[in-house]
Amino acid sequence: MYLFLWAFSCFTNFSFNQVHGMAIHLISYQGRPGRIFICASMICSLMSFGVYVYEASKWPQEVEKCEIRHRKFRIVDSLLNLFFLVHFCARFAAASDELVFWLEWYSILDYFTVVPTLLSLIMNRSWIGFRCLRVFRLVNLAEVLHNLNMIESAASLRLCQLVTFFIAVWFSGAGMMHLLENTGDPFGKTPYANAIELTYMQSLYYCLVTMSTVGYGDVTPQTVLGRAFACLFILFALATFASAIPEIADMLFRVNRYSGVYVKAEGRLHVVVCGDVTTQSVRHFLEDFLHKDRQRNDVEVVFINRLKPDLQLQGLLRRHFMRVKYLQLSTTIRHSQRVISAR
Numbered sequence: 001m002y003l004f005l006w007a008f009s010c011f012t013n014f015s016f017n018q019v020h021g022m023a024i025h026l027i028s029y030q031g032r033p034g035r036i037f038i039c040a041s042m043i044c045s046l047m048s049f050g051v052y053v054y055e056a057s058k059w060p061q062e063v064e065k066c067e068i069r070h071r072k073f074r075i076v077d078s079l080l081n082l083f084f085l086v087h088f089c090a091r092f093a094a095a096s097d098e099l100v101f102w103l104e105w106y107s108i109l110d111y112f113t114v115v116p117t118l119l120s121l122i123m124n125r126s127w128i129g130f131r132c133l134r135v136f137r138l139v140n141l142a143e144v145l146h147n148l149n150m151i152e153s154a155a156s157l158r159l160c161q162l163v164t165f166f167i168a169v170w171f172s173g174a175g176m177m178h179l180l181e182n183t184g185d186p187f188g189k190t191p192y193a194n195a196i197e198l199t200y201m202q203s204l205y206y207c208l209v210t211m212s213t214v215g216y217g218d219v220t221p222q223t224v225l226g227r228a229f230a231c232l233f234i235l236f237a238l239a240t241f242a243s244a245i246p247e248i249a250d251m252l253f254r255v256n257r258y259s260g261v262y263v264k265a266e267g268r269l270h271v272v273v274c275g276d277v278t279t280q281s282v283r284h285f286l287e288d289f290l291h292k293d294r295q296r297n298d299v300e301v302v303f304i305n306r307l308k309p310d311l312q313l314q315g316l317l318r319r320h321f322m323r324v325k326y327l328q329l330s331t332t333i334r335h336s337q338r339v340i341s342a343r
Contacts, residue, residue, distance in 0.1 A: 023093035029147040041087050042144055045137035048080045048113075049171075052131040056178055056200040081117045084110060109133055132175020138164045153329070154306065159251045166244045170211065173233050174203035180226040187224075196222050210234060211241040258308060258328040270300045277305035279313040286320060297323075304329055 028034045051073045088110045095101035112130040120127045142160035145151040151160060177198070184195030198219075206219040210233065221227045273285065282303065289301060303326045309317065317326050 020093060023090050026090050027087075027094050035148065037087075037090075038144060039148070040083070042137065042141060044080050044083050045134055048077065048084075048131065049134045049137075051077045051080070052128065052134065052175070053200060056128055056132075056175070077117070078121055081114050081121075084114045085118070088114065105136075109136060128179065130175075130179070132172050132179070135171045135175075136168045138168050155251060159248065162244045162248050162251075166240060166248070169237055169240050170207055171204070173211075173237060174200060174207045176229055177206060177221065177226060177233075178203040180229055181221055181223055183223075185224050194223055207233070207237065211237040213238065213241075258326050268298045268300055270302055272302045272304060274304040277303050277307075279310060279316060282313060283316060286316070286324065290320065290323065299323070300325060302327065 025031055026034055026037050029038065054073065088107070091106070092101060101107055113134050116127060116129045117131065120129075139161075141164050142151065142157050145160065146157055151157050178200050181196050181198040181203075184192035186192060188194075202219055206221075209216055209219075210230065221230050271289070286301070289299075301320075301324045303324070305326070305328060308328050309326055313326075317324055
């Protein structure tokens, strides 16, 4: 890493520390250039995967040698991979631990996607290869949206993480099955002779049926490598499907009585209480605030907390439902200003 930074600093007349600081600023959310660069990385990853889906669906049997003249998006794909190479170099320059950098997930992802694509470009050939793994960049979508303040609640963040991870496992598994079945086994008397034509959409269908444990049997792997991958995919994807889908369904269809927006009634005042909202603290607060000696019946109390109230607190809230409202929301200032609105 230090050799790379030294060479770059010599070429650009920047100091060693300046190059390192610029790289950190470029891949972080601290400034506008970093946020733009990270968003561009996410968009380019999705575009690259879109090009892969198009080519895998257009020429399913040419995964090993897609002819250059057939590729309408060759220039676009090359530019995208050059951007990924720049992104890799920026992360490399910003890394503080070389071993962690070389072994982290996004570095391994670039090994299998960027390097083969650039080599095939140099050799004037094209290989679909492991470009399906590019969809795993989608797993980082929740973090990007959260840092851009587009997702604020913990429930929305968790839902985005679950959905993107499920899609990444599903689409990448279909890509690997598509590659192995259309390539064939490289061993035996006649290598690659048992390759079959399997479109990417058929691979998606097979992986979804396999993940859901339905298993119609109309689409099955025929190669040895395809069957071996199917065994590994079942072990991992079945656990993903069994854990992610019920949680996603629960978050989508669950009705939370403590979510929503507090609408201020005309002619009434309100007090917002947040922080350490527990059953004991709420009981002591209401005993003092709603005491009959205060002789004020036009003031409502709004409790804001991240957690759902327990059974004791729910019973306490029901006893004072005419003047007490509980909202399970984030307690950030900006969010609190939005949940308190006037009619």
